[in-house]
Amino acid sequence: MKDLYMLWSGFGAETKAALIGAVSTVGVGVIGFSGLILQMRSQSRQSRDAVAENERRRLKAAMLEDAVSICREVADTSIELSNTLRMMMVQLEYAAQAHLNWQPYDLPAARFSMLSEEYNRFSDAVLKFVFLVETRQVIDPRILILRTAMSVVLHDTRNLMHSEFVAHVMRAIPAQLPDGSIFPWTPPTLAQAVIVKGLCERFIDSLGDAVAYTEDFLVELQNHLLGDLFGKEVAHRKPYDPAKKVVTFHQAEQLEQWFASSTTWGRDAARIEAEAAARFPVVP
Numbered sequence: 060m061k062d063l064y065m066l067w068s069g070f071g072a073e074t075k076a077a078l079i080g081a082v083s084t085v086g087v088g089v090i091g092f093s094g095l096i097l098q099m100r101s102q103s104r105q106s107r108d109a110v111a112e113n114e115r116r117r118l119k120a121a122m123l124e125d126a127v128s129i130c131r132e133v134a135d136t137s138i139e140l141s142n143t144l145r146m147m148m149v150q151l152e153y154a155a156q157a158h159l160n161w162q163p164y165d166l167p168a169a170r171f172s173m174l175s176e177e178y179n180r181f182s183d184a185v186l187k188f189v190f191l192v193e194t195r196q197v198i199d200p201r202i203l204i205l206r207t208a209m210s211v212v213l214h215d216t217r218n219l220m221h222s223e224f225v226a227h228v229m230r231a232i233p234a235q236l237p238d239g240s241i242f243p244w245t246p247p248t249l250a251q252a253v254i255v256k257g258l259c260e261r262f263i264d265s266l267g268d269a270v271a272y273t274e275d276f277l278v279e280l281q282n283h284l285l286g287d288l289f290g291k292e293v294a295h296r297k298p299y300d301p302a303k304k305v306v307t308f309h310q311a312e313q314l315e316q317w318f319a320s321s322t323t324w325g326r327d328a329a330r331i332e333a334e335a336a337a338r339f340p341v342v343p
Contacts (some may be wrong), residue, residue, distance in 0.1 A: 081182035119284040122195065125278050129187050130273035136181040137266040143169060143177055148259040148300070152233060164246065170235045171228065178220045185209050185269060192276070198283050201311035205276050207318050208306050212269045214324035219262050231255050271296065275306040283308075 147169035157164035192205045231251055234242040247255070274296055281293045295305050306314060319325035 071308050076232055123280050123284050132156040132184040133273050135269045136184045137270050140177045140181050141263045141266050144259040144263055148256045151255055152252045155249050158246040167232055169232050185213055198310050201308040204311040204314050208253050208272045211322050211324040212265050217267045227254050272306055279308055
């Protein structure tokens with residue numbers, strides 16, 4: 060240290076000034092370079108974060124777009140079948156009344172094969188919806204409440220289509236032969252027309268539930284996927300009938316219990332599970 064001091068003392072004023080300037084320049088350069096490196100690292104990290112965030116938003120938008128497409132298919136097939144059922148019950152009721160009074164009537168347009176085809180398109184759309192829900196659990200595991208809700212719709216409409224409609228509607232509407240001609244047809248009695256009307260109204264009610272559940276689903280997706288982007292929350296529907304359920308994620312547990320205890324689907328599922336448990340007891 061003493062040698063360095065003596066060396067420094069031996070320099071002239073100009074030399075000392077030059078050395079001090081050089082050291083200052085080097086110091087400033089080192090500090091500037093270090094700051095540049097830190098800035099580049101920060102910008103690189105921010106760039107990566109921005110790319111990742113953009114990719115997340117793109118994925119969220121794509122997920123919502125897929126959901127909208129499938130929900131629209133459920134709604135379209137539901138509306139198509141509902142319109143057919145409404146027209147059928149009106150035409151049957153009119154034909155039954157006209158036949159009773161010896162008045163002319165038009166042949167109803169509905170055929171059971173037509174009803175079956177329209178129902179198959181509806182059930183296919185609902186199954187697509189259920190599959191979509193099952194593959195979107197990463198959004199929120201409580202999303203599976205939508206699967207339960209749609210399972211209730213499928214259970215009720217299948218029982219109507221393949222059981223009660225076969226017993227009452229098939230024999231009430233005209234039957235079409237393979238060659239396209241219509242088998243000789245006599246309108247149903249007023250009592251039979253009333254039974255068909257009641258079945259159709261139950262069917263239409265279940266189809267309406269399916270459309271309502273797709274609306275609930277899209278509201279939840281918008282809030283979960285895009286709510287942070289727009290800083291807003293979409294409000295859920297408010298049905299006039301208090302017996303109608305609005306499906307939300309935060310009420311998933313209560314809704315699961317309600318569907319299990321208060322619907323035919325839930326009671327049938329419990330019965331099947333009990334029968335399976337009796338047939339295949341767990342061996343300790």
